[in-house]
Amino acid sequence: MPRSYDFPGGIHPPERKQRSNRSPLSEAPLPPRVTLPLQQHSGQAAAPCVSAGEAVKVGSLIAKREGMISSHLHASISGTVSEVSATQITIEGDGQDTWQRLPSLDWRVADTAVLVERLNESGIVGLGGAGFPTHIKARVVEQHAIHTLVINAAECEPYITADDLTLRLYANEVLQGAQIIAKLCGAQQIVIGIEDNKPDAITALQHALPDSQPVPVELSVISTRYPSGGERQLIKKLLDLNVPSGGLPADVGVLCHNPGTLLAILQAVRDGQPLVSRIVTLTGESINQPGNRWVRLGTSIRELLEQVGLNIAELHQVIQGGPMMGTPLPTLDTPVTKLTNCLIAATREEFPPAPAESPCIRCGECESVCPVALLPQQLHWYARAEDDAKIERYHLFDCIECGACSYVCPSHIPLVVDYREAKSRIRLQRIEATKAEHAKHRFEHRQARLAREEAEKQARRQARQAQQRRPSNTASPSSEQVDLRGLRIAHAAAKASVKKAEKTLARIAQEDPKQPLDDLEMQLATAQENLKAAELQLAQAREQHSSEKSP
C-alpha cells in the first residue's frame, strides 16, 4: 500500500482538465518556419554556432551551451538558417523533415559518463516548467547519495494534461527513462506520485510496472489537491521527508523528474534524438479542438492555436503554463519553447479579471491554505511596507509562489504579485551590494586568463626549446629548480576549486532558478582558467623533469 503523508494547506481549484484530456495525442503539422530563442532554460543563454544561410537537419546543433548552467539547442525542422540574432535563431523549413540523429546507446551497458554526456549533447532540460539542464541535475548527485527517484506525475495545476497523456501513451518509455536516471544517480527505488484524477494514466502505469527493471518502482496514487506537484510537497507526501529551507531534494537523498523529461531522456539515449519537440496542452474556451499535441520547438504560438480552431473574437488572453502559476502572454507572436507545457486560450468569462482589491481583513484564509505554512498576510504587509528585514524573517524566500493564498483571499489581494516584486527587489539589492565583489571577480578572472595565456606561451616556448635542445641537452635551464611537488599541489587545489565552484553554481541555480548567475559563472570560469594554467605548468614541469633525468 502506498504510504501517504501530508503537507499543510492546499486548495481544490476547479480542474477543467476534461477539455484537453479526452482527445488523443496527435502530432502538430510541421511548421514552415521556426524561431528558436537562445534562452530556453535556466542559466545562461546558449551561443549560436551556425550562421545565416547554413543548411540544417532536424537535430543539428545550432547553439552551444555557454557556461555551466546552460543547454545546447538543436534545429527542430530541416531547412536553412535564415537569421541569427542576439536572442534567437530562425530556420526556414524545406518541408523534408530530414533528421540527424546521434548513435543509439544501450543504457544498460553504457558508461554513466557517456550517458550524462548524451543528456548534455541532446539539450535536455526539465520539461515541467523550470527548464533546469538535466545533465547538471544528473551531476549534482556526485555530491549526494540519492536513494529515491521521484517521478512527479502529480500534475496538480488545473487545465494541464500533458503528463497525463504522456503516461497514457508512453508509460513504458517513461519508466525506462526513470531507470536511466536511477542508474545515473544510484537510486534504490523509484516512486511515482500521481493524483487520483488520472485513472487512465494510472492504469497504463500499472501495466508497465512489471517490466520496469532493475530498480523497483512503486506507484503512489495521492488525492487530488493543489499544489501536490510542488517538489517539496510531493516529497513530503510520498516519503514524509522535509526538504530543508533553502535546500534541494538531493539534500534528503531524493531526485525529482517529470514524465515528459524522462521520455525525452529515453529518446535521447535510445533513439539519439535531441530535444526538438515536446508535448503541449492546448486548451481554453477559445479554441474548439483542445487536446495535447507533439509540437516542434520554435513553432509560432499563433499558428499553433489557429490550427486547433482559435476563436479570436472570443479570446481574452493566452496563458502559458497553468492558471495558478502561469503567465499571460503579451503577444501570440512568440514561439513554443522547451518550457511551454500548456497554452490556455481563455475567454473573458473563463478568467474574469479579479475584482478591485479591498483591505486585508486578517481572516487567515491565506494562512490556512499555504503549503509551506508561511503567513501570507504578514508577508503581504511587510512586502508592501518594503520592510525587508521582516520579510526575510517571515521566510519570503521559502514561498513557492503557488498562488493558493491569492486564490482564497476574500479581499482579492494579489498576494503573489507582491511577493514576486519583493523578491526581485531584494535580489536586485543583493546584486547592488555585491557589485564591488563582482568587479573583483571580473578582475580575478582577467588575471587568471592572462596567467593561463602566459602559461600557454611558456609551454609553446618550452616545446620549441626542447626541440632545439634535443641534439645537445646541456643547455637545460637547471638554474630554475623545478618544484614538481608544489605544482602538483597547486594543480590539485585548482581542480578542487573548480569542483567547488561548479557545486555552488549548480546548487544556487537549482535552489532558486530566478537567481542571476553571472557572478558565479564568472567565478567558475576563473577557477577553470586557473586549473588550465596549473595543468600546463604541471605538464611543462613534468616534461622538464623527465628531460633532466634522462639526458
Place this chain on the structure above:
Amino acid sequence: MSMMHASDVNDTATTAVPPTASLMRWVIVATLPGIATMSYFFGLGVISNVLLAAAFGVALESAVLRLRMRPIGVALNDSSALLTGVLLGASLPPASPWWLIGVGMFAAIVVAKQLYGGLGHNPFNPAMVGYALLLVSFPAYMTLWAPPQELLHNGLWAQIAGTLPTAQLDSWSGATPLDAFKHKGDTLLASEFWATNPLPDGTLSAWRWVALAWLAGGVLLLAKRIISWHIPVAMLGSALLLATLFYLSDPSHFASPLFHLLTGATLFGAFFIATDPVSAATSRRGKLIYGAGIGALVIIIRTFGGYPDAVAFAVLLMNLCVPLLDIYSVPRPTGQPKAASGKPGERP
C-alpha cells in the same frame, strides 16, 4: 500569477470563501434570526436600535472617509460599517435614545476604526469599543432592559428620541437574568434566589430563545465557511469548562454552565463578536488561544467582576493580546529548522 480566484469560479463550492464585501453581508444576514427573536420578545425597539446604529455607521464612515480623502464608494461597498452598526445596535437595550446610539457608533467607527486606519487596521473590535464606552459612561441607560413586551408602541418614539422622562424609564427598567443573579447578594443561595421569582414572567425563556437564535445564525456562518470553528468552539468550550468547575465547586452560589451559555451575550459573542477577523488572532493556534481567553474572561468577570455580562470587556482584553498571540503562534514553515521556533529571540 493566479488567474483563478476562489470567489469567481462558480463550478466549485468546496473551498470558495465569498469576497470580503459579501462576507460582511453574510454576517449581517446571519444576525437576522437573532434580531427577529429579540424584537419578538423585547419589542420593536430592537429593530429601531439596529436601524439607527446602521444608519449612523454608514453616515459616520462616509464622513470620515471624506475627511481622509479616501474613495467613499469602495469602502462603503464592503459593508463593514453597516455590520458594526447592526452588531452594536443588537447589543444595546431595546429602544435606546438616538444620542446614545450616536455616541456609541462614533466611538466605534470614528475612534476605534477610522482613526486607526480604516478596515483591516483596527486593533479593537469597533462594536465592542462603542459598547464598552457606553457601558462605562452611561450605565443607567445601558441596564434599561425593558421587560418582555412591556415597552408599548406609543412609548417607542419618545424613547428613541430620548424624550421620555427618566422616572418613567426607571419604572420600565427590568434586569437581565445575569444582572439579577449577579446582584442577588452573597447570603442568598441560588435555589432561594430562583424561588423568589426575581424576573418577570417569561424573561428567562425569552433570553434562551434569543441565545438559540444567535446560535442558529452562527451555524449558518460556519456552514457558509464565513467563520472558522476555532474561535467559537474555543470560547464556548473554555467558558463552559470554567463555569462547570465553579458550579461543581459550589452549586449554591455559582450559576450553572447552562445559565451562562443561554443568557446574556455568550452565544452572540462567540459567533458574531469574537470572530471579527480584523481584531482576532490570525493563525489557527492563535485563534484557539484567543477564543479560549475570551471564554475564560467572560466567566471570570461575570463571577468576580463588577459587570453582569462581560463579552465586550473579554473581547477587548483579548484584542489587546492579539499582537502577542500573532507573534507567538507563528507556524514553522515547512523545511525550516525546528530550533527557530522555540526561542523568542529568533522569532520573526
